[in-house]
Every structure is written in structure tokens, then in C-alpha cells.
Amino acid sequence: MxxxxxxxxxxxxxxxxxxxxxxxxxxxKTDLVRNGETGIVRWEEVGDLDPVTDEISLEQIEKENVPDPSILKNLVVIKLNGGLGTSMGLSSPKSLIELKDGMSFLEIVAKQSEFIQKKYNVSVPLILMDSFNTQSESQTELKRIGFRQKFPTSFLQHKVPRLLKENLTPIVCKNPDDEWCPPGHGDIWISLLETGFLDTLIANGYKVAFVSNGDNLGATVHPGILSYMLEEKLEFCMEMTPKTLADKKGGAIYKRIVHGKLESYQLLETAQVPQEHIHEFEGLGKFRTFSTNNLWIDLIALREKILQGNFELSLIVNPKTIEGKDVLQLETAMGSAIRNFNKIKGIIIPRDRFTPVKKCEDYLARRSDAYHLWENYSITMSDARKESGLGEVLITLDEKYYKRIQDFNRLFPEIPSLARCASLIVQGEVLFDQKVSVVGEVVIRNTGSGLRRISELGSGVLESGKYSF
Known part of the structure; x- marks a missing residue:
């Protein structure tokens, strides 16, 4: 068999x-699954980080490091750009949809790179890790906006076959594309090596890569973190941010303790948590912070570890249904590479460096005036919102009407002002056909069967309360 x-x-x-x-x-990996590996961790081996030795705040780094901008000559930026945004109903690269001032995610990322060149007179290469679904369209977009640099702007991640759960053989589908899936963003490290990019970067004097998700436009280059990493001779740094109740699913670093001794530092993702400990994992007690997937990695140390032949990433077994058949996708997360390094640090960052867009709710928040596009092309919470003491705006949109980006665009021709909004819940089909300001905690409910317009409420300001049609 x-x-x-x-x-x-x-x-x-x-x-x-x-x-x-x-x-x-x-x-x-297939063998591991065949032998019963589920990717689930042993909870008794999950040890706590030491805040003194394992972590440092960005605030402390900034106090102690005022680096010369020339240090940036050691840095390359890599953005994960392989996603199609299927959770938002997209079948094309998520990075190409409009976000702010008529610009796409990818255009804003390119502008961040150009800003560094102008401000510091140092070229920090921008490289995209694309999938077979995104590379061609993303390259067309970079050409359209006139983005140029010495280095190629893309390398391709691998693809792997989806396996039938019953016998771990590759599935055969009507559409051959459905037989394949990306192997998770953990594939970045091997792809960097196999494409020759890693060797090229090292040969050109680059020492550190800053890697982050393409939809997180708060993840901008920070010379202080780079300086700290080089001075302390660290091999792997992970940016982490304090957890809130909205961050149930964020991965966390832990110390793997075996027979009372530290075996390695590891990343714990939701899919690896035993069911009976999910509540503890999602709570605010044992895991105070979570991974933002903003990673800083020493390129020479990375190459050495991979070439040693025992470079390991935690396996994630992701069950799916394709054409009515149960399949398994074997994936890895890039942050789980932490287990291969000893000189690591968790960097506690403010929320400003973590503004991802995974769902249409996130998309609405970033499109609104609750978030601002700054001179350096980062998108973070507006000053007015911070000054009023408001945190992340909590948005719930009726999935039946707002889950897909096409429906979102149809129902939100006007983006509401959310600068002073604590929470917004929209139930039923409501067309935002005029500009309104949402203030405090607001629920908008259409209990009928047909579409209703926000203008029917007859007010430009919706203060805390429930509004029904």
C-alpha cells in the first residue's frame, strides 16, 4: 500500500x-501521517517563555538602538504573495484589490520600498513569494505601476498534491488544478534555497530577511530591529503582539520541554492544539502574545541549517473536501522554523505593525478612516482613534450578504466613517448608499427580505444604538 x-x-x-x-x-511527511501523526502537540511538553530572556519590547529596542540608515544595506524584504483571498470570495491575487487612495495592496507595498530608497538612499530589495496562482498577474501589476529594482521581484513557492484521506494517494479531479495545493508558507525557506535566491542574496552581501504577509501593511522596515538583531547575533526573531479576545487563532511561541529540559523553541498553531486545551490556548492567560508572522531571519544561518539536512518544520494536516471526497493537505507554517535555531528572540510590538486583511470585516476597517495611510505607506490606526482610547474596531457583517468582495463592493459604494466606532454589526442586506459616521456601538438590522438603503434612516450620524428597517 x-x-x-x-x-x-x-x-x-x-x-x-x-x-x-x-x-x-x-x-x-506522508509517512508521518500514515504512521498516525496528526500534528497535535503533547500539552505536557508546552512550556512558558521567560519574559526576561526570551522576549524584548520594541520600545526597549528603540531606546537602545538609533542605527545609521546605512545598516539597511544588509536587509531584504520578502512578502508572502501566494494567496488568492478565497476567504473573501476571490479567484485572483488578493494583493491586487484596491485598499487605499485607489492603490492595491501590492502597489502600497511597492511604494513602501520606494519610500525607503528615497528617505535613506539605500535600496532594500522587495521580493514576493508567489504561488502558481499569483505570479503572472502580480508581475503585470508591478510593471503597470513602474516598479523597478536590480533584483528579480519574485520567486515561486512549490505546489504539492492533495491526498485522498483513505489511502494517501493523489486525488484525480475534473479540473487538474484542484489536484494541487500550496504547501503552506513554511515552504518559503526551501523555495528560497532551491530557486537560488538564497545564494544570490548572500553573495550580494545581504545578511537578514524581513518576511511578512502581503496583506499586513503595518509590517514595514524597522532599522532598529535590524540593528538589534545584528548586534546581538540573533538568528531568528518573531514579532509578537499582546493578545486580545479577537485574536483567538493566533500562533504562539513556546518552549518544548522534554523530560524537564528545553528541547527547542517552537511555534504552536491552532491546528496543533489538543481539542481539550483549545480554551486555554485561545484565552489570555497562558499565551499573552501571539505571532504576527513578521519574521526576521539570518540568511547565512538559514542556509547552514537547511544544508545540514535536518531542517524541520512542524507538520499541519489540513482536512478538506474536494469534489465530495475527503482529502488531506500537508502544510507547514514559516514561523515553525524557529525550532531549528537557538539564538532567537520574541519582539513584543504594538498593534500598529499588525494590520492584516483576512475577511471583508478587516477590509472595511482598513478602507475606512479608522486607519490611515502614512507618508511611509504603512497603514495603521488613525491618530484620532488612538487619542480617543479606542482599540481595533470590532465589525461583524452578515456572511450571507457581505462575505464575498464582489458583494461587499456592491453594498459599500460609500465607506462609512469608523474613526469613532467601537463596534458595528450589520444584519441583513443593507446598501451604504451615502456617507455616514458610525459612533460608539451600533447595530444595523434589516429583518425584511429585500435590500434596504442606509439613507432611509435619514441621518448622517449613527450614534450608539440599534437601527432597524
């Missing part, structure tokens, strides 16, 4: 031009 399944996997992957080393690594 194993031999037959492995042979089918090997043939399928080789036919797509995937390297022998990558195929062997995937077969190793």
Missing part, C-alpha cells in the same frame, strides 16, 4: 518538474 501510494506521488510530482529533494521531503 505504502509503496504504491509513494510511487503515485513521486510520479505525479516529478512530472511537474519538482526536485527530488522536495519530493523526498513530501514523502517523509
Amino acid at each position: 505504502k509503496l504504491g501510494a509513494d510511487e503515485l506521488i513521486q510520479k505525479k510530482m516529478a512530472a511537474e518538474g519538482l526536485s527530488s529533494a522536495f519530493i523526498q521531503d513530501f514523502l517523509k
Whole structure:
């Protein structure tokens, strides 16, 4: 059974031009699943971080580091750009949708890079990790906006076959594209090496990569973090931010303790938590902070660890249903690379460096005046909102009407002012056909069967309360 399944996997992957080393690594993961590996951790091995030795605040780094901008010559920026935004109903790269001032995510990221060049007179290369779904359209967008640099702007992550749960053989679909999936963003490290990018960067004198999600426009270059990392000779830094009740699913660093001794630092993702401990993982007690997926990594140390042949990432087994069949997607998370390094640090950052867009609720918040596009092209909470003591705006939109970006755009031709909004709940189909200011805690409810317009409420300001049609 194993031999037959492995042979089918090997043939399928080789036919797509995937390297022998990558195929062997995937077969190793398949073996783990066959032998009962679920990716679930042993809770008794999950130890706490020491705030004194394992963590440092960005505030402290900024007090102690006022680096010369020339230090940026050591840095390269890598943005994860492989996602299609399927959770928002997209079938094209999420980074290409408009976010602020008529600009797409990708255009804003490119402007961040150009701003560094202008401000510091140092070129920090911007490189996208694309998937087979995003590379072509993203490159077209960069050409359209006239973005240029010495280095290529993209490398391609691998793809892996989806496996039938019953026998771990590759699924065969009507649409051949459905037979494949990305292997999770943990693939970045091997892809960097296999594409030759890692060697090229090191040969050109680059020492550190700052990696973050393409939809997190608060994750901008910070010379102080780079300086601190180089001075302390750290190999791997992860930006973490204090957890709120809205951050249930964020991954967290922990110390893996085996027989009373520290075995390694590891990243714990929701999919790896035993069901009986989910409540503890999502609470604010044991895990006070969570990973923002903003990572700083020493490129030479990374290459050494991979070439040693025992570079490991935690396995995530992601069950899906394709064409009515149960399949498994074998994935890894890039932050789980932390387990391969000893010289690590968790950097506690303010929320400003974490403004991702995963759902249409996030999209509405970032589009609104609750968030501001700054001179350096970062998007963070507006000063007015901070001064009023408001945190992240809590938005709930009726999934039936607002889950897909196409429906969102149809129902939000006018983006409401949310600068003074604590929470907004929209139930039913409501068209925001005029500019309104939402203040405090507001619920807008359409209990009928047809579309209603916000203008029917007859007010330009909706103060705390429930508004029904």
C-alpha cells in the first residue's frame, strides 16, 4: 500500500518538474501521517517563555538602538504573495484589490520600498513569494505601476498534491488544478534555497530577511530591529503582539520541554492544539502574545541549517473536501522554523505593525478612516482613534450578504466613517448608499427580505444604538 501510494506521488510530482529533494521531503511527511501523526502537540511538553530572556519590547529596542540608515544595506524584504483571498470570495491575487487612495495592496507595498530608497538612499530589495496562482498577474501589476529594482521581484513557492484521506494517494479531479495545493508558507525557506535566491542574496552581501504577509501593511522596515538583531547575533526573531479576545487563532511561541529540559523553541498553531486545551490556548492567560508572522531571519544561518539536512518544520494536516471526497493537505507554517535555531528572540510590538486583511470585516476597517495611510505607506490606526482610547474596531457583517468582495463592493459604494466606532454589526442586506459616521456601538438590522438603503434612516450620524428597517 505504502509503496504504491509513494510511487503515485513521486510520479505525479516529478512530472511537474519538482526536485527530488522536495519530493523526498513530501514523502517523509506522508509517512508521518500514515504512521498516525496528526500534528497535535503533547500539552505536557508546552512550556512558558521567560519574559526576561526570551522576549524584548520594541520600545526597549528603540531606546537602545538609533542605527545609521546605512545598516539597511544588509536587509531584504520578502512578502508572502501566494494567496488568492478565497476567504473573501476571490479567484485572483488578493494583493491586487484596491485598499487605499485607489492603490492595491501590492502597489502600497511597492511604494513602501520606494519610500525607503528615497528617505535613506539605500535600496532594500522587495521580493514576493508567489504561488502558481499569483505570479503572472502580480508581475503585470508591478510593471503597470513602474516598479523597478536590480533584483528579480519574485520567486515561486512549490505546489504539492492533495491526498485522498483513505489511502494517501493523489486525488484525480475534473479540473487538474484542484489536484494541487500550496504547501503552506513554511515552504518559503526551501523555495528560497532551491530557486537560488538564497545564494544570490548572500553573495550580494545581504545578511537578514524581513518576511511578512502581503496583506499586513503595518509590517514595514524597522532599522532598529535590524540593528538589534545584528548586534546581538540573533538568528531568528518573531514579532509578537499582546493578545486580545479577537485574536483567538493566533500562533504562539513556546518552549518544548522534554523530560524537564528545553528541547527547542517552537511555534504552536491552532491546528496543533489538543481539542481539550483549545480554551486555554485561545484565552489570555497562558499565551499573552501571539505571532504576527513578521519574521526576521539570518540568511547565512538559514542556509547552514537547511544544508545540514535536518531542517524541520512542524507538520499541519489540513482536512478538506474536494469534489465530495475527503482529502488531506500537508502544510507547514514559516514561523515553525524557529525550532531549528537557538539564538532567537520574541519582539513584543504594538498593534500598529499588525494590520492584516483576512475577511471583508478587516477590509472595511482598513478602507475606512479608522486607519490611515502614512507618508511611509504603512497603514495603521488613525491618530484620532488612538487619542480617543479606542482599540481595533470590532465589525461583524452578515456572511450571507457581505462575505464575498464582489458583494461587499456592491453594498459599500460609500465607506462609512469608523474613526469613532467601537463596534458595528450589520444584519441583513443593507446598501451604504451615502456617507455616514458610525459612533460608539451600533447595530444595523434589516429583518425584511429585500435590500434596504442606509439613507432611509435619514441621518448622517449613527450614534450608539440599534437601527432597524
